[in-house]
Amino acid sequence: AGLQHELHADLRGQPRAPAGERAARDQQELTEQILDQLPIPIFLKDRDGRFLRFNSRFEEFTQRSRAEILGRTVDDFASPRWAAATHVEDEQAWATGRMVTTERRMATFDPPLDVLVSRKVIRTGGLSYMLGYFIDISEQRAARAAMQHAVESAEAASRAKSEFLANMSHEIRTPMNGILGMTELVLESDIDAGQRADLALVKASADALLHIVDDILDFSKIEAGKLEIEEVPFDLRQLVADTLRAMSLRARQKGLALAAEIPPAVPRLMKGDPGRLRQVLLNLVGNAIKFTDAGGVTVALSVGAERDGRSEIAFAVRDTGIGVPQEKQHLIFEAFAQVDGSTTREYGGTGLGLAICRRLVILMQGRIDVRSVPGRGSVFSFTVPLQHTGAAQAAPLPPLAVLAPGQGMNLSATDNGLLAGADETLPATSPVGGLQAGVGDSASAASAPGGQLSSAGIGESASGGLRVLLAEDNPVNQRLAVRLLEKLGHRVTLVDSGLAVLERASHGDHDLILMDVQMPGLDGLAATRQIRQREAAQGGHVPIIAMTARAMAGDRERCLEAGMDDYLAKPVDSQQLRAMLLRYQPDSGHLLLDWRGALKRLDGDAELLLELAALFLQDGPQLWRELGEALDAGDVPRSTRAVHSLKGVLANFGAARALALA
Incomplete structure (x- = not known):
C-alpha cells in the first residue's frame, strides 16, 4: 500500500500529507532495500517506457548509473538493435496482457551474457505499469550447448563405430569368403578320408569364427537401434x-x-x-x-x-x-x-x-x-x-x-x-522316374546317409547355364566365384572394376551381373546407377546381384535403392548362390519340371523349394510303393488316396507331364 501511494504521489505530483512524510520515506527505503536484496535485475516502467523503479542489480546489468536510467527510456542508453527489440516485446505485453519472455544476449559484457527478459503489465489504482526482470541463463545455455555437443559427439562416435564395424566386417568376411568357399570346393572334390576330415575341421573352425563375427554385428545393430x-x-x-x-x-x-x-x-x-x-x-x-x-x-x-x-x-x-x-x-x-x-x-x-x-x-x-x-x-x-x-x-x-x-x-x-x-531309392520302373531324376539333379544326396541337400543342377537344368558378368576386384574372391559359377554350368566373364563392368555391360550379352559393392575407383553402387540410367534411355534390364562383405543395417537397402535386384552377403555360400541364380533362370517350355513356376508359387523362397525337392526324394518312393500295392490289391479307395497324394507332391514342382501320368 505504501509503495502504491508513493508511486501515485510521484506520478501525479500530489504532495504528501506532512504527517505521513516520514512513514512514506521509511516505506520507500524499505522497498528499495528489499528490491536491492533480490539476486535478479527488476524494473518498473510506465506506458511510455520510462523507468520509474529498478534495483541495483538492474544498474549493474545495464552498466548505467541511477541518474542515467531514472525517468528515461531504453532508447537513451541501449543500442538501437536492443531498443528496437525491446519496443516490439513491450508492445506485445501491453497488447496481450500476458507475460512475455524472450532470450537475449548482452554483448556488452565480457564474456557476453545470455539472459531471459520477462515483462508483464500490472494495474493498480486505475493506473497501468510494466513490471519486468532479467534472469542470467548463461550457465544453463552453456550446459545446454555442452549437452548438444555431447549428443553430437555421441552420434558421431556411433557413426564411427558403425563404420568401423562395417569396415571390419568387410575386412574379415573377404578372406573368410575365400577360406570357406575354397574349402567347400575341395571338399566336393576327390580327396581321401584323412584330407576330408582335416578340411572339415578347417571349415567348422571358419564357420565358428563367422558365427562370432555375426553375433558381434547383430549385437552392435541392436545397441544402435538399427535392427x-x-x-x-x-x-x-x-x-x-x-x-x-x-x-x-x-x-x-x-x-x-x-x-x-x-x-x-x-x-x-x-x-x-x-x-x-x-x-x-x-x-x-x-x-x-x-x-x-x-x-x-x-x-x-x-x-x-x-x-x-x-x-x-x-x-x-x-x-x-x-x-x-x-x-x-x-x-x-x-x-x-x-x-x-x-x-x-x-x-x-x-x-x-x-x-x-x-x-x-x-x-x-x-x-x-x-x-x-x-x-x-x-x-x-x-x-x-x-x-x-x-x-x-x-x-x-x-x-x-x-x-x-x-x-x-x-x-x-x-x-x-x-x-x-x-534312406530310400526310387524303383527304376517308376513312371515318375524322370521327375525323380530331375529333382535328383538339383537335390542329389538328400536321402543318402549323412548327405546334405544340394541345389546343383537346378540352375543348369533350365537352360544350360547363364552368361554371368562377374565384377570382383579381390583375386581370391575372383577365383572362388569363377570356380563356383563354372561348376554350376554358367559361363563367366570377369572384370575387376566398376569402370570395366560399365564397359562390358554395354555389350548387352550377359544374362546377369554379380556386382561386388566395394571396388576401387567406381564402386558397385555407382556402377549400378549408371547401368540403370543407360537402360532407362535405351531399354532393357539386366539383373544385378550385389555381393558385399559389409553386413551392417541398411547395406541391403542401399543396394536395392541403387537399382540392384538382389543381395548376397559374403562369405557367399554355394547353396545360397545356387538358390539365388535359380530365380533368374530364363523360362523354358520343354522342361519336365517348371522350376520358375514353382519358385513363383513359393514367393521366391528358393531354399524352401530345395527342401521340398529333398522331401520328395525321401517320401516319393513310399508314395509310389503304396500306389503300386493298392493297384495290385485292387483297392480303389487306397489307390485314389495314393494318386491324390502323388499329385499334391508333383504340383509343387509344376510337373505337368508327371501330373498327367498320375
Whole structure:
C-alpha cells in the first residue's frame, strides 16, 4: 500500500500529507532495500517506457548509473538493435496482457551474457505499469550447448563405430569368403578320408569364427537401434521343422535326441518375424545341444491368451544338460556374461548369444526366462505375440514326434510333423522316374546317409547355364566365384572394376551381373546407377546381384535403392548362390519340371523349394510303393488316396507331364 501511494504521489505530483512524510520515506527505503536484496535485475516502467523503479542489480546489468536510467527510456542508453527489440516485446505485453519472455544476449559484457527478459503489465489504482526482470541463463545455455555437443559427439562416435564395424566386417568376411568357399570346393572334390576330415575341421573352425563375427554385428545393430522387426506371414510348424533340421547333424554327432511338441491348438499360419524367431530358436537349441552330453533336447510350443488378433505363443527349449546355478541365472542374458570362466574355455562362445536372444525377444514385444537345476538340465522359454494371418488355417495336426536321428536317418517335415526318415531309392520302373531324376539333379544326396541337400543342377537344368558378368576386384574372391559359377554350368566373364563392368555391360550379352559393392575407383553402387540410367534411355534390364562383405543395417537397402535386384552377403555360400541364380533362370517350355513356376508359387523362397525337392526324394518312393500295392490289391479307395497324394507332391514342382501320368 505504501509503495502504491508513493508511486501515485510521484506520478501525479500530489504532495504528501506532512504527517505521513516520514512513514512514506521509511516505506520507500524499505522497498528499495528489499528490491536491492533480490539476486535478479527488476524494473518498473510506465506506458511510455520510462523507468520509474529498478534495483541495483538492474544498474549493474545495464552498466548505467541511477541518474542515467531514472525517468528515461531504453532508447537513451541501449543500442538501437536492443531498443528496437525491446519496443516490439513491450508492445506485445501491453497488447496481450500476458507475460512475455524472450532470450537475449548482452554483448556488452565480457564474456557476453545470455539472459531471459520477462515483462508483464500490472494495474493498480486505475493506473497501468510494466513490471519486468532479467534472469542470467548463461550457465544453463552453456550446459545446454555442452549437452548438444555431447549428443553430437555421441552420434558421431556411433557413426564411427558403425563404420568401423562395417569396415571390419568387410575386412574379415573377404578372406573368410575365400577360406570357406575354397574349402567347400575341395571338399566336393576327390580327396581321401584323412584330407576330408582335416578340411572339415578347417571349415567348422571358419564357420565358428563367422558365427562370432555375426553375433558381434547383430549385437552392435541392436545397441544402435538399427535392427528392425518384420511382420510377414509364415508357417510356424515349418519354422520349427527347419530349425530342428538345421541342428540335427550336431545332435546326431553327440548322440542326442531332438523332439518337438506342438499341440493341435497352436495356430500354423501366423504373422511375425520368422527370421528373428528362427535366430532365437537356433541359438537356444544350439546352446542346449552344446551343454548337453546325454539325453536330448525338446522344443515345445503352446498358445496363451489372445487379444487384438494376436496370440501369445510360448516356446520352451528343454535339455538334460549341465544346468545353470540359481545364483548365476540372472547373469546369463547379459552381454559377454557366462556362468564362469571355465565355460568359455570348455565350450567356447562370446557370451553374446543369449543377450542377443533377450533383446530380439524384447524387440518382438515378448519376454524370455530360464529355469534350471544344475546336473539335471534347463528350460529356456520365451513368449512372443504373433498376429493371425486371416487365412484359413490347415486342419489341426497331431503333436510332433520325438526324433532320435541316427546314422542313415534324415529329418523331414510331413503332414504329421517331424520324423526321422530312412534312406530310400526310387524303383527304376517308376513312371515318375524322370521327375525323380530331375529333382535328383538339383537335390542329389538328400536321402543318402549323412548327405546334405544340394541345389546343383537346378540352375543348369533350365537352360544350360547363364552368361554371368562377374565384377570382383579381390583375386581370391575372383577365383572362388569363377570356380563356383563354372561348376554350376554358367559361363563367366570377369572384370575387376566398376569402370570395366560399365564397359562390358554395354555389350548387352550377359544374362546377369554379380556386382561386388566395394571396388576401387567406381564402386558397385555407382556402377549400378549408371547401368540403370543407360537402360532407362535405351531399354532393357539386366539383373544385378550385389555381393558385399559389409553386413551392417541398411547395406541391403542401399543396394536395392541403387537399382540392384538382389543381395548376397559374403562369405557367399554355394547353396545360397545356387538358390539365388535359380530365380533368374530364363523360362523354358520343354522342361519336365517348371522350376520358375514353382519358385513363383513359393514367393521366391528358393531354399524352401530345395527342401521340398529333398522331401520328395525321401517320401516319393513310399508314395509310389503304396500306389503300386493298392493297384495290385485292387483297392480303389487306397489307390485314389495314393494318386491324390502323388499329385499334391508333383504340383509343387509344376510337373505337368508327371501330373498327367498320375
